[in-house]
Amino acid sequence: MPDRIRATLIALVTISAAFAAPLAVRAATPAKVVIIVGPTGLVTSSYRSQGDQIAATAAADGATVVKVYSPNATWAKVKAAVNGANIVIYLGHGNGYPNPYTTTFYGDRTDGWGLNRTTTNGDRDNWSTTMVYCGEKALTGSLTSTDGSAQRTYCAGGPITPAPGWVMVYANACYAPGASEPGTTPATATQALQRASYYSRKVLAALGASGYFATDHGASPLVHDLLTKAGATYGAIYAAHVPSGVTVTDNAHLFISGDRVKLGRRSSDPYYTYAFAGNPSRTFGVGTSSDNQMPPTVVGRSPLPGSTGQTMTPAVTVRFSEPVTGVGTNTMVLRQGSIVVPATVTYTGSTLTAVLRPVRPLAPAATYSMALSGSIRDASGNSLGWTTWSFTTTRAETYSPTRSLSFAAGTYTGYRFSSTGSVVATRRYTLSRSSSAPTSQRSAVTGQTGGWYYVTSGVWAGYWMHEATSITLR
Incomplete structure (x- = not known):
């Protein structure tokens, strides 16, 4: 598998115009911004310069900034740095799926970060000797004995633990915005959607991120808006930085019900260069002093509404748009007709996910209704809208x-x-x-x-x- 590198398309120019708008009131609690620069050979110095520019922007906007740059960007150092992070920016090699090299999906090495194996190899980026791809299974802490030896050696000990509602930003990483590698066959629209959906799925679902951006046009403007434009939705922030001549398509996320994937490319450029994944109506916030008037919403659920043939021993799962309280057996209720199904309910704040598990198997070929009540609230006291849906078990x-x-x-x-x-x-x-x-x-x-x-x-x-x-x- 050859080295992957995304050429720097728009590196350190024409960014100052993005900061012309007046600054919003900063958060009472400073956001933590972590910038990762992986080893990319001769291009690494350029990526470090971009990282420094992002760091300067974030610091000027009141954030606490942590930089983890090659040759010191090992898994252990990166994992420690991103603990509690509100925004994580990665500049480096990308390894996604589908790709030209295999039809098999390898979660141990795809849809993550390309990092230094050790701190002694400089910026060398040979994927088989000096660099390691720590994929989605490394990020989620789900590597097993059947995964690659390099991943088990150099990427073990996950999961990563950013702050709830964090944002992931990929800059100049192949596959992350849907693109192919330079010099290879450009992605079709279908392939681009697959790549962005794969790259973002664990970040958004398992790891509790509230948004995913991937850009080849400079990450500083995105980070600036996230930190300063309180109340601006992710969709609005993404739209504000669509480069001239870039056409955007809006698609349903392939893995997360209710989420969207926006893909941008120029007609004159065969490569996709700008993407967003998640709920475009969400906003970014880190302990802001301003009032939050937006209620929490359900951004993912399983089984899906109206689905049939579902297992009789389901784990009914709901993912919320922001941290909530009040999740329990009285506010997350499964019924068959008017009869409440005895169940346990758990809520995991780090992933914004609630899971209901029936105490006994459900009846076969039966329809069940799920209800979430308005007693589920966010930190500002905003109530979740009453939410119901149904599914039918297998015969x-x-x-x-x-x-x-x-x-x-x-x-x-x-x-x-x-x-x-x-x-x-x-x-x-x-x-x-x-x-x-x-x-x-x-x-x-x-x-x-x-x-x-x-x-x-x-x-x-x-x-x-x-x-x-x-x-x-x-």
């Missing part, structure tokens, strides 16, 4: 290998059914103590109510057992 789930049914002591009846649901045989048996039996399927049965387990061996081999509180699926 049958098979288990391979088989799973175990645990029976409490008692009397049970197994059933055999005809194709029309008529009972053709029964087997009644009393258990003097708790016992278990293997099951290969949980399903609806024509003409019968509720869920049924098919037992594969033991006293009820070949019979269906009706679900009950005294029967637990293991």
